[in-house]
Amino acid sequence: MNAKFKKSRGSCHSNVNVTVEGLGKIVLVGSPNVGKSVVFGNLTGKYVTVSNYPGTTVEVTRGKGRLGSKEFEVIDTPGMYSLLPITEEERVTRSMLLEESPDVVVQVADAKSIERLLHLTLQLIEAELPVILDLNLMDEAERLGLSIDLNLLEQELGIPVVATVATENRGMDVLKEGIIKYNKEGGQGFKYDAVIEAAIDNLQKTLKTEYNISKRVIALLLLQDDPEIKALVKEKMGNGYADVGRIIEETKKRYSQPLNYVITLARQKVVSSIVERVAISTISKGMDFRERLSRLMMHPLWGIPMLLLAIYGLYEFVGVFGAQVSVDFLENKVFGEYINPFATNLVSSIIPWKVIQELFVHQYGIITLGIRYAIAIILPIVTTFFIAFSIIEDTGYLPRLAMLIDRLFKKIGLNGRAVIPIVLGFGCDTMATMVTRTLETKRERIIATLLLSLAIPCSAQMGVILALLAGNVKGLWIFVSVMAIIFLFVGFLVAKIMPGEKPIFYMEMPPLRWPKFSNVFTKTYTRVEWYFKEILPLFILASILIWAGRITGLFDLVINILSYPVGWIGLPTEAATAFLYGFFRRDFGAAGLYDLKDAGILSGIPLIVSIVTLALFMPCIAQFSITIKERGLKMALGMAAFIFPFAFFVGFLVNKILIGMGVVL
Amino acid sequence: MRLSDKAEEILESLWINTHELNQESSSFEEMKTDKDAPEVKELLSADYIALSEDGIRLRKEGMKEAENAVRRHRLAERLMVDVLDIKKSLMEETACRFEHLLHKEVEESICTLLGHPTLCPHGKPIPQGRCCKKSERAAKAIVSSIADVDKGAKGKVAYLHMRDNKKLQKLMAMGILPGVSIEVIQKFPSYVFKIGHSQIAMDEEMARDVYVRLK
Numbered sequence: 001m002n003a004k005f006k007k008s009r010g011s012c013h014s015n016v017n018v019t020v021e022g023l024g025k026i027v028l029v030g031s032p033n034v035g036k037s038v039v040f041g042n043l044t045g046k047y048v049t050v051s052n053y054p055g056t057t058v059e060v061t062r063g064k065g066r067l068g069s070k071e072f073e074v075i076d077t078p079g080m081y082s083l084l085p086i087t088e089e090e091r092v093t094r095s096m097l098l099e100e101s102p103d104v105v106v107q108v109a110d111a112k113s114i115e116r117l118l119h120l121t122l123q124l125i126e127a128e129l130p131v132i133l134d135l136n137l138m139d140e141a142e143r144l145g146l147s148i149d150l151n152l153l154e155q156e157l158g159i160p161v162v163a164t165v166a167t168e169n170r171g172m173d174v175l176k177e178g179i180i181k182y183n184k185e186g187g188q189g190f191k192y193d194a195v196i197e198a199a200i201d202n203l204q205k206t207l208k209t210e211y212n213i214s215k216r217v218i219a220l221l222l223l224q225d226d227p228e229i230k231a232l233v234k235e236k237m238g239n240g241y242a243d244v245g246r247i248i249e250e251t252k253k254r255y256s257q258p259l260n261y262v263i264t265l266a267r268q269k270v271v272s273s274i275v276e277r278v279a280i281s282t283i284s285k286g287m288d289f290r291e292r293l294s295r296l297m298m299h300p301l302w303g304i305p306m307l308l309l310a311i312y313g314l315y316e317f318v319g320v321f322g323a324q325v326s327v328d329f330l331e332n333k334v335f336g337e338y339i340n341p342f343a344t345n346l347v348s349s350i351i352p353w354k355v356i357q358e359l360f361v362h363q364y365g366i367i368t369l370g371i372r373y374a375i376a377i378i379l380p381i382v383t384t385f386f387i388a389f390s391i392i393e394d395t396g397y398l399p400r401l402a403m404l405i406d407r408l409f410k411k412i413g414l415n416g417r418a419v420i421p422i423v424l425g426f427g428c429d430t431m432a433t434m435v436t437r438t439l440e441t442k443r444e445r446i447i448a449t450l451l452l453s454l455a456i457p458c459s460a461q462m463g464v465i466l467a468l469l470a471g472n473v474k475g476l477w478i479f480v481s482v483m484a485i486i487f488l489f490v491g492f493l494v495a496k497i498m499p500g501e502k503p504i505f506y507m508e509m510p511p512l513r514w515p516k517f518s519n520v521f522t523k524t525y526t527r528v529e530w531y532f533k534e535i536l537p538l539f540i541l542a543s544i545l546i547w548a549g550r551i552t553g554l555f556d557l558v559i560n561i562l563s564y565p566v567g568w569i570g571l572p573t574e575a576a577t578a579f580l581y582g583f584f585r586r587d588f589g590a591a592g593l594y595d596l597k598d599a600g601i602l603s604g605i606p607l608i609v610s611i612v613t614l615a616l617f618m619p620c621i622a623q624f625s626i627t628i629k630e631r632g633l634k635m636a637l638g639m640a641a642f643i644f645p646f647a648f649f650v651g652f653l654v655n656k657i658l659i660g661m662g663v664v665l
Numbered sequence: 666m667r668l669s670d671k672a673e674e675i676l677e678s679l680w681i682n683t684h685e686l687n688q689e690s691s692s693f694e695e696m697k698t699d700k701d702a703p704e705v706k707e708l709l710s711a712d713y714i715a716l717s718e719d720g721i722r723l724r725k726e727g728m729k730e731a732e733n734a735v736r737r738h739r740l741a742e743r744l745m746v747d748v749l750d751i752k753k754s755l756m757e758e759t760a761c762r763f764e765h766l767l768h769k770e771v772e773e774s775i776c777t778l779l780g781h782p783t784l785c786p787h788g789k790p791i792p793q794g795r796c797c798k799k800s801e802r803a804a805k806a807i808v809s810s811i812a813d814v815d816k817g818a819k820g821k822v823a824y825l826h827m828r829d830n831k832k833l834q835k836l837m838a839m840g841i842l843p844g845v846s847i848e849v850i851q852k853f854p855s856y857v858f859k860i861g862h863s864q865i866a867m868d869e870e871m872a873r874d875v876y877v878r879l880k
Contacts, residue, residue, distance in 0.1 A: 081838035086831070112862035116840035144862045225830075256751055258830055264837045272844065281862075298866075300853050403855045403866040415868070416855065506835055506867040509857060 032079025111141035125187035128214035145282035158188035322384030323463035330376035370543035381463030394515035412491025415503035425456035443500030464590035569651035613651030680731035739785035780809030826874035
């Protein structure tokens with residue numbers, strides 16, 4: 001086994017040298033939510049989004065780190081439970097292992113679920129990958145009364161094992177040292193029953209070409225009907241595949257159960273016997289506060305006040321402190337009294353032509369409109385939202401919310417897992433649309449994307465909407481109810497119309513954790529940074545487009561056309577401008593309405609109608625472009641074709657109903 | 666009097682036709698028999714069936730006997746799938762032969778072992794027996810789906826249902842495997858289980874496939 005290993009490893013090395021400028025390569029793998037991203041940060045000094053929610057690493061992240069005197073390329077991968085993938089993310093990670101030929105694979109694992117994590121460890125050893133096992137979250141395991149004999153585990157597995165608490169940097173130096181000193185001697189695999197072993201043997205002989213992982217694992221994956229591996233082997237072998245297929249079929253016939261079950265059970269036996277020897281679990285002394293709180297959050301009854309409490313906190317912090325207090329200060333004080341007059345004076349004194357002046361200042365200038373909206377209105381709202389979201393995310397509340405809401409979400413064709421993109425959508429729909437790819441089926445991804453485009457106002461838009469409705473409790477309730485009804489109704493309809501598999505919900509509930517200030521800070525910082533890189537250029541672009549559109553008269557034309565549907569739903573024609581700008585950014589439009597309200601043009605029922613319509617209206621340019629990227633142009637255009645008239649239709653209905661009911665606002 | 670195997674088969678088919686397909690009478694062709702076959706004579710003499718215009722129909726007197734035959738057949742299927750792990754393709758044939766061997770006492774013990782199941786592997790209802798009615802009040806099943814046990818119950822995973830390989834793989838990935846200790850923390854709105862030191866939530870669909878042996 002050793003000799004064979006060296007051979008395949010030789011080919012790995014030549015690969016490494018070809019692909020990445022001679023850097024050693026470290027790949028981090030492990031189940032979701034065990035701290036891979038924190039370990040990644042510790043190894044590279046780079047930050048990636050870290051949360052207490054399974055499945056937050058959507059993409060493969062690469063960074064460089066220096067360990068001792070050697071430079072490494074470090075690769076962070078999406079969560080993976082098993083080498084036999086179920087989800088898209090697991091597939092991504094598995095293909096990383098197949099293609100990248102890493103020098104060291106660090107399996108980051110949750111120490112307290114040792115019985116489960118060892119399955120992956122054994123699979124990685126079987127694959128003859130150069131693996132180090134990092135038992136992370138050791139503090140939580142200790143708190144639960146679990147202690148693990150690391151030396152014995154090292155002996156049992158034949159690979160280096162380290163214990164860490166990555167968030168506190170505990171044990172990281174041992175891990176780093178382990179990586180530097182890494183010298184693969186080959187871990188200890190185990191034997192399956194005679195029938196499986198014979199099949200593996202036959203397959204290994206039949207598989208002529210080399211793979212980046214051991215043939216033993218290729219054989220095992222083939223036996224377990226892994227479609228990707230099958231395709232890979234077929235491609236490499238051509239007609240020779242017939243023999244492979246025959247061996248698989250013959251082996252299947254020997255068992256009454258599916259082979260993935262037989263193989264997993266065999267592994268489970270090995271795992272149990274290892275765990276029995278290396279782990280000691282003292283009996284826990286009943287429930288601690290953390291567990292009690294967790295059960296309250298998951299309780300069908302008590303979970304509701306807990307949720308309301310969280311929403312109320314979010315409202316106070318984002319809606320009041322962010323959208324009102326901070327916006328007021330930045331908008332009226334900083335921009336209104338200092339920056340705008342200063343910029344206007346400066347530009348007017350340098351540039352004599354009014355047309356050019358208008359590009360920078362006055363009503364729609366880059367500085368007075370673009371930058372003012374971005375900094376004074378959007379920045380405080382988005383920042384406060386991301387702070388609040390990071391805190392909630394860190395505590396581990398979101399999986400509990402997912403579990404509470406699963407039944408409701410099933411009615412609209414989604415499952416509990418969709419809470420993450422949906423809740424994130426209240427922050428930024430563009431970011432959330434990207435995250436929909438963590439959903440399992442195509443059907444769920446389409447439904448979630450549509451609902452995000454239609455019925456989830458982003459924080460920037462929400463902030464302005466809350467400001468528009470400040471002190472108008474009745475109006476706020478009407479708005480919230482209409483949006484909730486639309487969300488559920490459209491979701492329900494689409495789920496009815498669209499064929500496809502019924503979603504299945506399963507999710508690990510991580511323990512509640514105290515949010516860490518540094519983590520919340522860096523997380524908010526990276527998100528706001530991402531957001532700004534994304535939005536500021538668009539704001540400036542929008543200002544330029546508006547300027548160009550205005551001087552060429554093109555905008556007047558579009559506004560003229562738009563003023564018809566705007567008129568039909570009972571709004572003043574000035575609102576058409578806000579709707580047009582709404583396409584450049586959703587919040588842009590809402591902010592436009594804000595100006596109208598300030599000027600006293602918009603109030604009462606038309607105000608509510610315009611808010612509802614605008615909130616449903618087209619997604620902003622950024623979200624639209626991500627929708628195209630994730631779902632394809634056809635799907636994106638189809639959604640737009642539905643959303644545009646639908647928003648006005650709902651506006652029309654709301655207007656008629658409110659007038660008909662004699663609602664006074 | 667014990668009926669012949671052939672006669673039991675006919676009773677079963679008739680019961681399914683009347684109860685589940687709302688079809689009053691059935692043709693001889695459908696029953697794969699004819700008017701003069703010994704099993705038909707046997708059933709006629711027991712007053713279990715009557716001749717109708719286009720075939721035969723089940724009489725009230727034969728109802729109980731027919732229901733029991735269906736029950737035995739479906740229990741046998743359940744046993745094949747849940748406990749003996751026999752492939753579905755083989756199950757039908759084996760269950761057909763096995764059901765005729767199930768005598769009253771054996772039938773009840775098997776029903777109890779299986780936790781008084783309500784559905785056969787094809788999803789059709791299993792008629793209740795005396796033991797099921799008793800169990801509603803008293804004894805809990807020895808092995809039952811974790812979706813049916815009470816909150817707070819502890820036990821070990823006995824086996825996983827294998828009708829859906831995708832679901833099976835998910836369960837295995839979450840560490841839900843035979844022999845593993847499991848505790849039911851919550852049942853509504855979703856199921857939450859404690860396995861080892863971690864907790865896992867899932868919907869009923871998935872929980873349904875996990876069978877536990879309670880402590």
